Amino acid sequence: MNEQNTSLEAIQDIKRMMERSSRFISLSGLSGVSAGICALIGAWIAHPYVFGTKDFIINANVAAVQSMAGDYSIILNTWLFWIAVCTFLAALISSFIFTYIKSKKEGIPVWGKTAKRLLVAVSLPLIVGGFFLFRLIHFGTFGLVAPGCLIFYGLALINASKYTLSEIKYMGYCQLLLGVINCWFVGYGLYFWALGFGVLHILYGAYMWWKYERNN
Secondary structure, three states: OHHHHHHHHHHHHHHHHHHHHHOEOOOOHHHHHHHHHHHHHHHHHHHHHHOOOOOOEOOHHHHHHHHHHOOHHHHHHEHHHHHHHHHHHHHHHHHHHHHHHHHHHHOOOOOOHHHHHHHHHHHHHHHHHHHHHHHHHHOOOHHHHHHHHHHHHHHHHHHHOOOEOOOHHHHHHHHHHHHHHHOOOHHHHHHHHHHHHHHHHHHHHHHHHHHHHOOO
16 A cells, blocks of 8 residues: 555656646746736726826827827827836736745746746737737727737737646636627726736636645
8 A cells, every 4th residue: 555655656746747847837826816906906097097087198299299290109108008018017027026936935947948938928929919909009999909908818828828837728718708708898998908907817816826825
């Protein structure tokens, strides 16, 4: 019986070693929670600008000139752009901190071959989506920006699931579904955005923490 238990433990150790070498498993559930909280805060700050109670243009005179000239830099002259940038940076930094802490505890390097493969898998759909959304904004098709963010982000998560915890693909499917539904409710993009990037991240992160990290 002891020999059998020893063999099972050895098999489990080998399995864990193989997972560590082929998948980036240092993503912390708390990273998802922190990113979701940042997204909800960003949506709350952006709400009055999106629904017209505050002017989203920073400098109206400069914006008029930029608009007449078809200048792309008009995007930089909006509060919404800078709110989005700050929200993204806050989510990215907080997610990295929790992932770094988990990596240190488990003795796994944050930056390795699997992390590089994961970064490439995530970046490709996001970069392509970024160019596409940039053109949508330039042509004034603001109603499709939020669903576009959700759709391309969902594709990025599904693509990344090959190199990290497989559960992440289910969040990708949920993001895709929200993005597609949002295409028919374009006036509610901020709410869908908050639901996808905020609530779903928090729920996913809490589930992953409960499943993989709470005992540690």
